[in-house]
Amino acid sequence: xQTFLLLFGNTxxxxxxxxxxxxxxxxxxxxxxxxxxxxxxxxxxxxxMQALGGVVKIFVTRQExxxxxxxxxxxxxxxxLLLEHAEEPYFTISQIGKGQRSINNAAVKALxxxxxxxxxxxxxxxxxxxxxxxxxxxTEILLFNDQERGVVSINQLTxxxxxxxxxxxxxxxxYADRKKGMLPPKVARMMVNSAAGIWKQAHxxxxxxxxxxxxxxxxxLAEAAVRGLAVCGSDIDEKAVxxxxxxxxxxxxxxxxxxxxSVFYMDAAHVEPAKFPxxxxxxxxxxxxxxxxxxDVELANVxxxxxxxxxxxxxxxxxILADGAIVAIVxxxxxxxxxxxxxxxxxxxLRAKGYNSLVNPILYAREGARVARNIYIFRxxxx
Ligand SMILES: C[S@@+](CC[C@H](N)C(=O)[O-])C[C@H]1O[C@@H](n2cnc3c(N)ncnc32)[C@H](O)[C@@H]1O
Numbered sequence: 001x002q003t004f005l006l007l008f009g010n011t012x013x014x015x016x017x018x019x020x021x022x023x024x025x026x027x028x029x030x031x032x033x034x035x036x037x038x039x040x041x042x043x044x045x046x047x048x049m050q051a052l053g054g055v056v057k058i059f060v061t062r063q064e065x066x067x068x069x070x071x072x073x074x075x076x077x078x079x080x081l082l083l084e085h086a087e088e089p090y091f092t093i094s095q096i097g098k099g100q101r102s103i104n105n106a107a108v109k110a111l112x113x114x115x116x117x118x119x120x121x122x123x124x125x126x127x128x129x130x131x132x133x134x135x136x137x138x139t140e141i142l143l144f145n146d147q148e149r150g151v152v153s154i155n156q157l158t159x160x161x162x163x164x165x166x167x168x169x170x171x172x173x174x175y176a177d178r179k180k181g182m183l184p185p186k187v188a189r190m191m192v193n194s195a196a197g198i199w200k201q202a203h204x205x206x207x208x209x210x211x212x213x214x215x216x217x218x219x220x221l222a223e224a225a226v227r228g229l230a231v232c233g234s235d236i237d238e239k240a241v242x243x244x245x246x247x248x249x250x251x252x253x254x255x256x257x258x259x260x261x262s263v264f265y266m267d268a269a270h271v272e273p274a275k276f277p278x279x280x281x282x283x284x285x286x287x288x289x290x291x292x293x294x295x296d297v298e299l300a301n302v303x304x305x306x307x308x309x310x311x312x313x314x315x316x317x318x319x320i321l322a323d324g325a326i327v328a329i330v331x332x333x334x335x336x337x338x339x340x341x342x343x344x345x346x347x348x349x350l351r352a353k354g355y356n357s358l359v360n361p362i363l364y365a366r367e368g369a370r371v372a373r374n375i376y377i378f379r380x381x382x383x
Contacts, residue, residue: 001039003061005142005155007126008034008054009186013362014375015054018190021197022051031144032096035126037061045159051227053189056130059142059155067145067152071101077154078103078141079111088117090138092124097145101152130161169226174250175217175243182217183286183330187364187373189223194377195282195328196229198358202324208281211320213268213313218244220284222251225259232276234266241265269312271319279322286373287313289332293370296336303341306332310343314350318380327355327378332371333363342374354381 008015012034019028019036026038045058062081065074082089089112093105105121112119124132126142133140140157169185176182183191192210199208208229212220215233221244224231231248235241244263252259264275268287287310290302310331317327334341347357355378365372 001041002043003037003039003153004043004045004158005031005059005061005144006036006038006055007057007059008036009056010034011054011187011190011362011364014187014190014194014364015052017359017362017377018052018054018193018197021194021201023048024197024201031146035096035144043158049159049161052193053186053223056161057126057133057140057157058159059140060158061153061155063154064151065154067099067147067150069152071103074101074103074143074152074154075107075111078108078143079115081141081154081156082108082119082139083112083115083117085139089119090136091119091121091141092136092138093121093141093143094124094126094128095143095145096126097143098147099145101143101145103143129163131163133157133160134162134164168254169222169251173217173222173247175246177217177240177243179292180216180240181286181289181292183219185219185223188219188284188286189227191284191328191375192220192224192227192229192282195284195326196224196227198377198379199282199324199326203281206281209278210282210284211276211280212285213266213283213317214285214287215244215263216240216286218247218263220286221248221261221263224284225251225257225261226255229282230260230277232261232280233263234268234275235263236265236267238265269309269316271316273320276320279325280317280320281322281325283317283321283325283327283329285328286330289330289371289373294334296338299334299336299339299341303332303334303343307343307346310346311349314346314353314355318354318382321380323380323382325380326358327376327380329376329378330364331361331374331376333374334371350378354383355379356381 028036142155212233221231361374
């Protein structure tokens with residue numbers, strides 16, 4: 001059995017949900033802010049990095065020492081590990097956990113030299129950008145002082161998020177509409193993986209149809225398509241319908257995907273079942289969230305309008321959702337000096353319509369954005 005450490009991105013709660021939905025047989029242990037561990041017989045880190053939106057780095061534990069050992073003993077262990085891997089190691093060491101040791105890159109380099117070998121290093125922190133780790137090709141070592149278990153673990157980076165690839169899907173797609181707001185691809189991927197993973201646990205031998213009724217530029221559809229899911233989407237804006245189709249065609253050619261997709265014009269609150277290839281198993285969406293910068297005096301009205309639109313849409317979706325379908329959806333939230341505006345009052349009304357909330361909502365707020373996103377997951381059960 002091997003131990004692996006996961007470094008999650010900023011929306012750690014959503015990353016955790018995504019991971020547990022995709023790998024329910026690998027329970028997580030929380031080690032520190034955004035840092036978790038799990039145990040596995042096999043090394044799944046490359047596959048996980050491909051699949052998940054919320055994992056930034058994965059380390060494998062190479063050695064555990066009793067945490068009463070001296071700093072020198074830890075330096076020796078790191079040196080031995082590095083020399084095993086390379087003739088002339090290029091490395092970086094970071095530390096996490098309370099009670100840090102006076103161990104640094106220079107001390108390890110000095111010991112490598114004493115062994116008659118050359119070495120180079122660069123300074124880094126655990127939370128430094130994945131891009132740096134990706135490009136540096138250095139052996140990245142993380143020391144974790146695990147007080148609970150009384151050990152210091154020496155961990156080596158095994159996989160890191162390919163930021164260039166995420167940026168490419170966000171920035172290079174042919175159709176974008178930044179005025180309407182687009183979901184960041186990583187958040188879309190985490191929502192897709194969470195919902196599809198939860199669905200899959202009840203349908204292990206089947207593949208779901210995923211639907212986004214407010215598809216906009218098609219970010220959710222693209223992230224689901226990359227994961228090999230059959231997708232369909234719709235929007236009330238013809239431009240978005242054409243744009244999302246164009247984006248999916250681009251994605252298929254860039255990533256060599258055989259797409260099973262359809263995008264059509266439809267009002268989310270007036271569903272036309274004939275337009276769907278089959279019943280929908282997983283619905284993932286970021287609906288219209290109101291204006292991006294509403295004035296305080298407008299907010300009560302804006303939220304009343306949104307509540308009506310959301311309720312109408314949920315009602316309509318019961319015509320096309322399969323029994324047991326999973327819905328992952330963004331609810332808007334705006335905080336003023338006096339009040340927090342949410343759509344939480346919908347939860348009871350939705351329960352009466354067969355939608356049961358499965359997890360506590362997860363807040364995702366972009367710095368400086370007036371409208372924050374609250375992510376909800378529901379299971380739909382026909383009454
Ligand atoms: C916030 S955007 C979704 C953005 C999308 N997640 C993306 O990343 O591009 C909301 C979308 O909902 C569409 N929309 C608004 N009201 C709608 C309705 N009643 N039915 C269907 N689509 C609607 C808008 O045209 C817009 O494209």
